[in-house]
Amino acid sequence: MSTSSPSASIERPVRLPTGATGPTRARRRPGRANRAPRAVALFGPLTLFVLFTLLPLYWMVVYAVTPENHQGFLPWPLTFAHFLAAWNNLGFAFLFRNSAIVGGSTLVVTVILALAAGYALARFTFWGKKLLILALLCTQFVPGVVLLIPLFQIFKGLSLIDNLLSLVISDTVFQMPLAAVLMAGFIRNIPVNLEEAAMVDGCSRFRAFLVIMLPLLRPAIVATGSFAFIGSWNNFLFALMFMNSQQNFTIPVGLANLIGEYNVDYGALAAGGTIAAMPLVIIFAFVQKYLVQGLTAGAVKG
Amino acid sequence: MAYPLTADATTAKRRKRLNSAPYLLLAPTILLLVAFVAYPIATVFYYSVQHYNVTEPWNNGFAGFSNFTQLILNDSKFWSSLGFTVKWVVGEVVLQLVLGLALALVVNEAFRGRGLARAIVFAPWAISGVLTTEIWLLIYNPVTGLGKLQRLLGLGNGNIAPLATANGAFLSALVAELWRGIPFFAILLLADLQSVPQELYEAARVDRANVFQRFRHVTLSHLKDAIVLSTLLRAVWEFNNVDLLYTLTGGGPAASTTTLPLYIAQEATISHNFGYGSALTVAAFVILLAFSAIYVRLTRFGQEA
Numbered sequence: 094m095s096t097s098s099p100s101a102s103i104e105r106p107v108r109l110p111t112g113a114t115g116p117t118r119a120r121r122r123p124g125r126a127n128r129a130p131r132a133v134a135l136f137g138p139l140t141l142f143v144l145f146t147l148l149p150l151y152w153m154v155v156y157a158v159t160p161e162n163h164q165g166f167l168p169w170p171l172t173f174a175h176f177l178a179a180w181n182n183l184g185f186a187f188l189f190r191n192s193a194i195v196g197g198s199t200l201v202v203t204v205i206l207a208l209a210a211g212y213a214l215a216r217f218t219f220w221g222k223k224l225l226i227l228a229l230l231c232t233q234f235v236p237g238v239v240l241l242i243p244l245f246q247i248f249k250g251l252s253l254i255d256n257l258l259s260l261v262i263s264d265t266v267f268q269m270p271l272a273a274v275l276m277a278g279f280i281r282n283i284p285v286n287l288e289e290a291a292m293v294d295g296c297s298r299f300r301a302f303l304v305i306m307l308p309l310l311r312p313a314i315v316a317t318g319s320f321a322f323i324g325s326w327n328n329f330l331f332a333l334m335f336m337n338s339q340q341n342f343t344i345p346v347g348l349a350n351l352i353g354e355y356n357v358d359y360g361a362l363a364a365g366g367t368i369a370a371m372p373l374v375i376i377f378a379f380v381q382k383y384l385v386q387g388l389t390a391g392a393v394k395g
Numbered sequence: 396m397a398y399p400l401t402a403d404a405t406t407a408k409r410r411k412r413l414n415s416a417p418y419l420l421l422a423p424t425i426l427l428l429v430a431f432v433a434y435p436i437a438t439v440f441y442y443s444v445q446h447y448n449v450t451e452p453w454n455n456g457f458a459g460f461s462n463f464t465q466l467i468l469n470d471s472k473f474w475s476s477l478g479f480t481v482k483w484v485v486g487e488v489v490l491q492l493v494l495g496l497a498l499a500l501v502v503n504e505a506f507r508g509r510g511l512a513r514a515i516v517f518a519p520w521a522i523s524g525v526l527t528t529e530i531w532l533l534i535y536n537p538v539t540g541l542g543k544l545q546r547l548l549g550l551g552n553g554n555i556a557p558l559a560t561a562n563g564a565f566l567s568a569l570v571a572e573l574w575r576g577i578p579f580f581a582i583l584l585l586a587d588l589q590s591v592p593q594e595l596y597e598a599a600r601v602d603r604a605n606v607f608q609r610f611r612h613v614t615l616s617h618l619k620d621a622i623v624l625s626t627l628l629r630a631v632w633e634f635n636n637v638d639l640l641y642t643l644t645g646g647g648p649a650a651s652t653t654t655l656p657l658y659i660a661q662e663a664t665i666s667h668n669f670g671y672g673s674a675l676t677v678a679a680f681v682i683l684l685a686f687s688a689i690y691v692r693l694t695r696f697g698q699e700a
Binding site: 135136138139142143145146147149150152153156206209210212213214216217219222225228229232233234235236237238239240241242243244245246247262263265266269270273298323326327328329330333334345348349351352353359362363365366369370373374376377378381 | 414416417418420421423424425427428430431432434435436438439442497498501502504506512513514515516517518519520521522523524525526528529530531532533534536538539540574577628631634635637638641642656659660663664669672673676679680683686
């Protein structure tokens with residue numbers, strides 16, 4: 094008997110929830126009796142949130158992979174006919190390619206501009222800096238719809254209507270300010286001594302940036318690049334307004350046209366939606382861990 | 396080249412020498428902002444005092460303030476869209492905040508599989524308005540969605556068409572946008588929840604505060620700034636939200652779910668009435684500017700760089 098009671102008192106803290114605040118929790122919830130209500134209070138709402146998130150997606154995927162007039166809840170029997178129809182007959186091959194071109198170009202241009210601007214904001218003091226940061230943040234409040242008509246006029250003047258370049262420009266303009274502010278925050282967190290050590294060793298400032306800073310900024314580049322890509326991939330209104338011919342439409346415009354048709358082919362619509370969601374899901378899996386940090390830095394920190 | 400001993404002096408010296416560097420680095424950014432944000436905003440004001448309709452070129456010309464008098468005195472759609480905008484923004488922001496805070500509290504707890512749970516419940520953040528419409532249309536459509544569900548379960552004939560009535564369309568759009576909007580608040584508030592010092596909870600417990608008191612006086616008071624900030628930010632974004640309503644309800648039935656920005660988008664893309672659309676845009680812009688002014692004041696933006 095005397096051996097069991099000390100062992101229990103040693104084991105107890107080990108068994109209790111292993112969070113970052115383990116010991117604190119242990120004091121707060123000393124017994125197992127409290128676990129059941131906690132589980133209900135925690136997993137009840139969690140289950141509801143997960144179901145609310147997943148069921149609509151599940152419903153779409155079921156429609157995308159099952160034959161027409163399918164009855165039931167399970168995605169069975171499987172068919173890829175809808176994907177083939179969407180890809181070949183409904184133009185998703187075009188749409189996907191256009192969205193990828195615009196999204197990819199926006200990503201590259203935005204990241205380069207954000208690196209340059211972010212570096213300037215983080216490493217230099219200069220006249221007009223505060224004003225510029227304020228201007229960058231204020232662009233977050235300029236709705237796309239405000240710029241719809243004047244940007245159309247500008248691109249018409251530049252003969253860029255029905256040209257994907259107009260989308261790259263307008264998407265970059267909308268994605269770049271937040272990316273620059275985010276990047277400035279990331280760069281500010283890297284000690285300036287690292288660069289200066291390299292410069293003392295004879296590196297130019299630019300070389301020091303390439304060799305020392307760029308590798309350290311990889312998470313920042315992944316995060317800002319992904320935000321820019323997602324924003325561009327999802328942009329509907331500009332593409333709707335600036336593109337006239339079918340072969341230049343992007344995925345949101347293609348989806349919207351499909352939705353607007355009277356005789357909707359629901360299977361193909363669902364397949365198209367699944368195709369549109371695919372890159373987002375993959376990118377989101379990558380940037381998910383930067384999301385909390387990234388959005389907060391951009392929205393709160395300034 | 397001789398380097399002074401202290402790092403501060405080095406940086407100061409280099410800063411002085413490379414004075415033009417920040418401007419060179421920022422030149423493309425500033426150029427883009429001037430050419431594609433500042434200049435377009437200026438031209439909106441110009442077009443707002445013009446008759447300018449692509450489909451009626453013979454009427455084009457200086458309009459004075461007639462677009463604005465038309466808008467304020469004779470355009471019932473402007474006022475009804477403004478009313479719905481308020482209803483839409485308040486409904487969305489309040490519900491997204493409450494549910495987003497609940498979600499943040501849940502996924503802030505330590506449990507097995509938390510990383511996966513976060514990835515799942517945050518995912519709709521990345522989904523576009525049009526894609527959200529597509530997903531929820533499969534649910535709201537009587538053939539494919541709730542109606543089908545009712546038939547499969549043998550509960551009725553499945554004539555559920557929530558988008559057909561004004562209230563149904565509003566609620567349908569509200570739920571679809573919630574699906575996409577809750578993660579935004581959850582992500583932002585989660586970051587702030589993680590920074591609540593555990594000692595505060597300890598102290599509150601020593602003072603015999605119960606769960607609700609701890610939530611109110613520790614959690615909520617710590618989150619206050621983040622809540623003020625995120626609600627204002629979200630209010631502006633929901634005001635600007637066009638994609639979802641444009642594709643899900645098309646502003647209908649009978650213009651009952653038309654927000655002011657949706658009205659502008661329709662004037663631009665469907666009616667091609669750029670002059671009147673610009674006048675509407677100026678109205679929206681003034682309203683947003685008032686919002687932004689409050690926002691800047693409340694959060695003291697740009698104070699620390």
